[in-house]
Amino acid sequence: MASIDLTIFWAGIIGFAVMAYVVMDGFDLGIGILFPSLAVGDERDQAMNSIAPVWDGNETWLVLGGGGLFAAFPLAYGIILPATYPLMIAMLLGLVFRGVAFEFRWRDPRHRPLWDVAFCLGSFVAAFTQGVTLGAILQGIRVEQDAYAGGWLDWLSPFSLLTGIAVVIGYGLLGATWLIWKTEGSSQRHARRVTFWLALATLAALAAVSAATPFLAYDYWRRWFAMPGVLLTAQVPLLVAICAAALFWGLKREFERLPFVMALAIFLLGFVGLGISIYPYVVPRAVTIWDAAAPYSSQVFMLPGALVIIPIILAYTGWAYWVFRGKAGVHGYH
Amino acid sequence: MFDQFDPVVLARAQFAFTVSFHFIFPAFSIGLASYLMVLEALWLKTGRAVYLDLFRYWLKIFAVVFGMGVVSGVVMSYQFGTNWSVFSTKAGPIIGPLMAYEVLTAFFLEAGFLGVMLFGMNKVGRRLHFFATCMVALGTLISATWIISVNSWMQTPAGYAINAKGQFVPAGSWLPIIFNPSFPYRLVHTVIAAYLTTAFVVGGVGAWHLLKDRANAGARTMFSMAMWMAALVAPIQILAGDAHGLNTLEHQPAKVLAMEGDYQPSPNGAPLILFGLPNSAEARVDYEVSIPHLGSLILKHDPFASLPGLVDFPRENWPPVPIVFWSFRIMVALGFAMLGIGLWSLLARFRRKLYDWSWLHRAAIMMGPSGFVAVIAGWVTTEVGRQPFTVYGLLRTAESHSPLAAPAVAASLIAFVIVYFFAFGAGFYYLLRLMAKPPGSGEPPPPPMPQRAAGITPAPGVVAPAGAGR
Numbered sequence: 001m002a003s004i005d006l007t008i009f010w011a012g013i014i015g016f017a018v019m020a021y022v023v024m025d026g027f028d029l030g031i032g033i034l035f036p037s038l039a040v041g042d043e044r045d046q047a048m049n050s051i052a053p054v055w056d057g058n059e060t061w062l063v064l065g066g067g068g069l070f071a072a073f074p075l076a077y078g079i080i081l082p083a084t085y086p087l088m089i090a091m092l093l094g095l096v097f098r099g100v101a102f103e104f105r106w107r108d109p110r111h112r113p114l115w116d117v118a119f120c121l122g123s124f125v126a127a128f129t130q131g132v133t134l135g136a137i138l139q140g141i142r143v144e145q146d147a148y149a150g151g152w153l154d155w156l157s158p159f160s161l162l163t164g165i166a167v168v169i170g171y172g173l174l175g176a177t178w179l180i181w182k183t184e185g186s187s188q189r190h191a192r193r194v195t196f197w198l199a200l201a202t203l204a205a206l207a208a209v210s211a212a213t214p215f216l217a218y219d220y221w222r223r224w225f226a227m228p229g230v231l232l233t234a235q236v237p238l239l240v241a242i243c244a245a246a247l248f249w250g251l252k253r254e255f256e257r258l259p260f261v262m263a264l265a266i267f268l269l270g271f272v273g274l275g276i277s278i279y280p281y282v283v284p285r286a287v288t289i290w291d292a293a294a295p296y297s298s299q300v301f302m303l304p305g306a307l308v309i310i311p312i313i314l315a316y317t318g319w320a321y322w323v324f325r326g327k328a329g330v331h332g333y334h
Numbered sequence: 335m336f337d338q339f340d341p342v343v344l345a346r347a348q349f350a351f352t353v354s355f356h357f358i359f360p361a362f363s364i365g366l367a368s369y370l371m372v373l374e375a376l377w378l379k380t381g382r383a384v385y386l387d388l389f390r391y392w393l394k395i396f397a398v399v400f401g402m403g404v405v406s407g408v409v410m411s412y413q414f415g416t417n418w419s420v421f422s423t424k425a426g427p428i429i430g431p432l433m434a435y436e437v438l439t440a441f442f443l444e445a446g447f448l449g450v451m452l453f454g455m456n457k458v459g460r461r462l463h464f465f466a467t468c469m470v471a472l473g474t475l476i477s478a479t480w481i482i483s484v485n486s487w488m489q490t491p492a493g494y495a496i497n498a499k500g501q502f503v504p505a506g507s508w509l510p511i512i513f514n515p516s517f518p519y520r521l522v523h524t525v526i527a528a529y530l531t532t533a534f535v536v537g538g539v540g541a542w543h544l545l546k547d548r549a550n551a552g553a554r555t556m557f558s559m560a561m562w563m564a565a566l567v568a569p570i571q572i573l574a575g576d577a578h579g580l581n582t583l584e585h586q587p588a589k590v591l592a593m594e595g596d597y598q599p600s601p602n603g604a605p606l607i608l609f610g611l612p613n614s615a616e617a618r619v620d621y622e623v624s625i626p627h628l629g630s631l632i633l634k635h636d637p638f639a640s641l642p643g644l645v646d647f648p649r650e651n652w653p654p655v656p657i658v659f660w661s662f663r664i665m666v667a668l669g670f671a672m673l674g675i676g677l678w679s680l681l682a683r684f685r686r687k688l689y690d691w692s693w694l695h696r697a698a699i700m701m702g703p704s705g706f707v708a709v710i711a712g713w714v715t716t717e718v719g720r721q722p723f724t725v726y727g728l729l730r731t732a733e734s735h736s737p738l739a740a741p742a743v744a745a746s747l748i749a750f751v752i753v754y755f756f757a758f759g760a761g762f763y764y765l766l767r768l769m770a771k772p773p774g775s776g777e778p779p780p781p782p783m784p785q786r787a788a789g790i791t792p793a794p795g796v797v798a799p800a801g802a803g804r
Contacts (some may be wrong), residue, residue: 056401059408063437066411071434074426074501081415081422082736088416089746092409093753099405100757103398107764118757146499148419152742294427295503302431309438320449 006299010072011282011289013306017068019271021061022130023174023264028055030175032098032123033168035116037194043187044116050182050328052102057317059095071302075146075292076282082148083141084133084155091129098122124168131167135160138277139216143286159212166205170267173198177247177260182328192251195259199247202263206240206270213277220277233276240269341738342731345417348747350717352409354710355754359403361709364478364525365532366396367471370451372559374467378460384551387777391552392536395768397452402761404440406754411437417743421724421734427503428494428511429484436480443473475525482524486517489716489726490585502725515585519578520716526571527712530672531705533563537675538702541695543772552773554689557698561688565676572669576632582719583633586726589719591644592655593662594629595619599643603636604629609663612655617645653721661714668708675701 028051038044070077081088101119105112136155143149176198179191214221224233243265250258280288293299370392377385411433414422422430450458450466458466493510494502504511537560543553583590591597595607597617606628610619627637634641644652675697682688720726724734 056404060404063408063411066415067430067434067437070411070414070422070426071430074430075423075499077415077426077430078419078423078736081412082419082738085416085736085738085742086746088412089749092412093749095408096405096753096757099408100402100761103401104760104764111760146423148737150737152739294430295497295501297504297506297508298427298431301504301508302434305435305438 006296006303007289007293010068010293010299010302011280013310014065014068014072015275017061017065019268021058021065022271023267024058024061025055026127026171026267027051027174027178027260028058029098029123029127030171030173031179032119032175033127033172034175034179034194035120035123038187038190040113040116042185043190046183046187046328047179048102048105048119050179053324054317054320055102056099057320059099062095072294072299073282073289073292074294076287076289079141079143079146079148079283079287079292080137083150084136085152087129087133087136087155091126091133094122094125094129096122098126127168127171128164131164132156132160134167134274135163138163138213138220138274138284140285141283143283146287146291159216162205162212163209166202166209169198169201169205170270173202173263174260174267177263180251181256181260184327188256192254195251196248199244199251199259199263202266203240203244206266210237210273223276236269236273236276240266243269339740339744341740341743342735344740344743344747345735345738346731348743348750349413349417350714351747351754352406352413352750354713355758356403356406356410357709357713358706359399359406360474360478361528361531361706362535363396363399363403364474364528365530366392366399367467367474368529369532369536369559370396371464371467371471374464378464383775384555387552387773387775388556390777391773393452395765398761398765398768400448402758406758407440409750415736417736417738418724418734419736421729424501424729424734425488425725427501429487432480432484432487432512436477436484439473439476439480443470443477447473478525478528479521482521483512483514483517485716486520487511487514488724489520489720490514490516491725491728502728516578516581519574519581523571523574523578523712526567526574527705527709529563530567530571531709533560533567534672534675534698534701534705535703536560537564537698538700539769541698541702542769544689544695545692545699547772548689550772551775552777556773557695558683558688561676561679561683561698563676564672565680568669568673568676572673575666575669579633582716586719587642588644588647588651589653589658589716590633591642591647592653592658592719593715594633595622595655595659596629596641597644597655599641599646600630601640603627603631603638604633604641606632612659614652614655651722653719658715658719661711661718665708665711665715668704668711671701672704672708 031047031051035044035047038047066077069080097118099122101115101122105115105119132155135157139157139159141148141150142154173195176191176195180188180195183191214224224230243262247259247262247266250262278284280290282289282292370389373385373389373392376382377389447466447469450463451470455463491502492514493505493507495505497503536556540553540555540557540560543550544557547553579590579593594604595610595612596604597612597614597619603626605624605626607619607622607624610622610624613620630639630641631637633639644655675694678694678697679688682691682694688694722731723729724731
């Protein structure tokens, strides 16, 4: 049936938007997280300049993910957001702070320390709350009669805090590897050092989250370990191990681009892993994508917009990254 | 500690706060985008440097305003779900796609043209740059069209059916949904309001610099242009508002009656209540000052036409009358004050004293922010007047909210207030500083610093001359 195809299509678009958001805003949030470790002056200016041209384009995927969820899966939007209410508010406020810091940091040198703090704190809060939200969704949301039926702190658990920390560390890794690629001199050396420790921490966090997930109430373990699916799912941790090895190797050989690409690959594999755990639910064990989908006519109505505009956005994003392919200097790209 | 508050009231306060704050920026950037287009067109046509100077002067301000609009807009795309999840679930199949188009339009506009407009003059040539400016102006208008369509559908829902889950779904074609009965009126009224808001900011800034230096060519030109807008567009806006009011009387009579303070029916023609204290408990206006028959003349274009009263409607369907009554009066008073400034400027122009009458300039400075106040007051009138419904007549506000806990909503409301005043307060400070500088001749283009307000605008790479990087 055509409508079922469109539901999968829309789930794919929103999954893609979320993934694009996570990897792209991930590295620039990561730079905010690493900001206190960078020296005031050249190192911070270089780091900021390396993401200045692209960060807001990165962030707009969050609007597309949120707006798309609302439009294509209104029921899921109406369940997940109230369930993670304080997290969403904190994330938005963090992003507001950090967004205006980009703008205002350059307007008055006397105010710069203040906006640096806002930038770092906002980035940390946004990353942490995104991670906690992921944990909250994985551990399950109480749904009764198509509505959220829990309290306003149900999301809080050791597991969700663990995923929160994991995402902060992972974004930090993306940021550090990005800096290896995009900066030079002391910034780059510093980024190499932290990348080593952050990569170890990311793998540890990934292992901890993976180990904890099967102990959640649902049958995640069956999806991962039952035959014959295990032949496929086992490839995910295997590939993670290969990517991690390549990352460390690239770091040791002082390659500039490989660590970032491998960090991205690890994130992608993590995302595939989440897909294996969750699909076809949007709210695990409660609401499938078909339960949550908007009616067929709404899906069709949005189709031209998605098919025309998203490719243009992608082409333009690619072009923007191409324009800024070099090293970021203290005064911007050159 | 917040348990004694009603979470629904808190959620409404939060939404009102965040959306009002957000609305300020597009109200300015819609008008400013069109103004920039006009300035660039005039420059291309006449070749006069003053237009290019003004274009660059206002372009820097536009970048900051647009950026703050995007940052505050990100919040809005999540506020529907966090605070109004039941509404989102039920109305999502209809308003979700419209809002998705709004987001995609904004996306498209930023991705394609904002960067060129901000930083690309030397790179792409005059014609292509002007095209980009036009597309940005068009994009802000298309964005406004979608979001006004959403809002209008909530006021005058049309073209819907209700499915087994209780959701509003399209009954067939999307055209009656998009072009619902109040949409054209609201769109015209809102877009003109954005133009007037910008005109008065531009006029106020021009007047400020005229008071300091009457000979400043940029200040003279922007003041003159703004005063033409005030003189020509303020009357059009009053007519558009009147037409919008008639439309509202047809579809949401209770809202209009609350705006007018008409509790009791007036079979022989309603008076126009100028002032008074609405008293909903007693269903009358205390200390009423009114002009007989003028109310009916305005609303029905016939002084003796009968009008119903709020008492003809069930009390549980009344909007909060005093808020609507007062916000409406603030909006109308400011509208007429704008008209007054426009007429005053015509007189000054007629006597060739437009740049000399310092009291006119002082008044224009006072009226500089009037557009924002009027826009917010008008927004309050229409949104509070929609109460007690989110989808008018069909879905009550009391049945639309998320399963909320008062402490969470109160804490987040306080956090929003603090963060917004801090973050956007700093933004306003920087904006005022930009406006405090007089427009000079040879106004430099936006500096090649990472000030990308929004969009994937490849700034330094496009503008920085070779070797400027380091």
